[in-house]
Amino acid sequence: MKKVISEIGEKLRSNEYKLTPQRQQILEVLLENKDKHLSAEDVYNLVKQKSPDVGLATVYRTLELFLEFDIIHSVNFGDGRKRYEYGENSDGHHHHHAICLKCGKILEINEDLLEELERQVAEQYRFTITDHELKIFGYCEGCKVNAK
Amino acid sequence: MKKVISEIGEKLRSNEYKLTPQRQQILEVLLENKDKHLSAEDVYNLVKQKSPDVGLATVYRTLELFLEFDIIHSVNFGDGRKRYEYGENSDGHHHHHAICLKCGKILEINEDLLEELERQVAEQYRFTITDHELKIFGYCEGCKVNAK
DNA sequence: GAGATAATGGTAATCAGTTTCATTATATAA
DNA sequence: TTATATAATGAAACTGATTACCATTATCTC
Incomplete structure (x- = not known):
């Protein structure tokens, strides 16, 4: 540190x-x-x-x-x-968050997984990407059983 | 309407x-x-x-x-x-936004493009996904030339 | 049509975040 | 090292978005 x-x-x-x-x-x-x-x-x-x-x-x-x-x-x-x-990834991009709508728990998603999407967006929209912020909403393992 | x-x-x-x-x-x-x-x-x-x-x-x-x-x-x-x-996609998921850090313009990205990522997150993290919110930061076509 | 309930509009209150300003710490120059 | 300019700080006043309160109005049920 x-x-x-x-x-x-x-x-x-x-x-x-x-x-x-x-x-x-x-x-x-x-x-x-x-x-x-x-x-x-x-x-x-x-x-x-x-x-x-x-x-x-x-x-x-x-x-x-x-x-x-x-x-x-x-x-x-x-x-x-x-x-x-x-904290950020080695490429300077930030990790994602998965937010449970039931209990509020927030999971850190450390894989990037957006390379292909960003390639397409960059190409189709002529947009030069420097960073992103992705939030995923849904239900965590413990809550999914009795979900909404 | x-x-x-x-x-x-x-x-x-x-x-x-x-x-x-x-x-x-x-x-x-x-x-x-x-x-x-x-x-x-x-x-x-x-x-x-x-x-x-x-x-x-x-x-x-x-x-x-x-x-x-x-x-x-x-x-x-x-x-x-x-x-x-x-407004939302046909599958109930929301579209993405690309935000230009120079001029502030916001592009609507109507393609979903997250299916594969969501499949992986669902599997690896045992998370049931109902929606997402993605913001992409960078420079739009007009601004990228003289970007930082 | 009378009484219960839901919805509204205006305003006061709240609360995260910002600005101001006097004071303190730091850096630079003689 | 001492004076002096500059940066950073803490406390408190302020701001602006959102929420809560409350008296009034509309709507529904019997």
Whole structure:
């Protein structure tokens, strides 16, 4: 994790930004909670446990900064707040989410599987693709039996 | 369009809801603006042109009602407001959106192209899929030349 | 047609996210 | 190293979308 942090620090510094203690703590929280889909307030509460004097505004500003440099990305599950996630595939594309409509569980789908679709879209629509966000809705194994 | 409206009215009535004049006008606005991604306030303004005495609260309530019965669906393009859309594929799945990061244009991708991916996800994750939402980010034909 | 129920419109309240501003930390230059 | 400019922070005020409340109106049932 140390290495990841210093690489990100480097990325920020090369863009005239600093990895301040607050920013680093926010980053650590994100790294410790991959695939947890934290909201800004979740991050705030977790960071507060480490250093209680970090402000909510700083959390929002830092998340915005990390988004700008593609250090994290945000997902919207329709519950009225943005959620933030560290981590992406080797090709820079993001993984998918399967959301159970019954119990709300969210599965991480780590395979990309969109190459062929993206090839077709790129060709038919003359669109140059840089990233994607796919949400799949349905019922997880435990819930499918008595589904709607 | 008459037919669609009466079918939807039927759907509501069979669930103990009425297609009131206000609801019908909201529905008409949505039908007249397929693929336009209207926000609640957009809908409100358009409905007001027809009948100025419709309230914003009614618009929100009606959109929520239509969502509940899968008459419309909502998409979030990250601009801080939900957007609403009528229309789906023949199999009940929704079409995709390609969003240009430069000019903000949104292309409607009407091909499904996810069958194989969904087959694999269903098998590997034992997940029963009922719908999906795919957003593709990149640069449209006009913007790709001078893209970042 | 009277009473129960559902739906509506206006407005107040809520809540995630943003902006402001005074203060603190950091970096640069003499 | 000291002064000075600049960046970052925290607290609190503000914003804008959405929701809740409540009194009024329309609709349905008997």
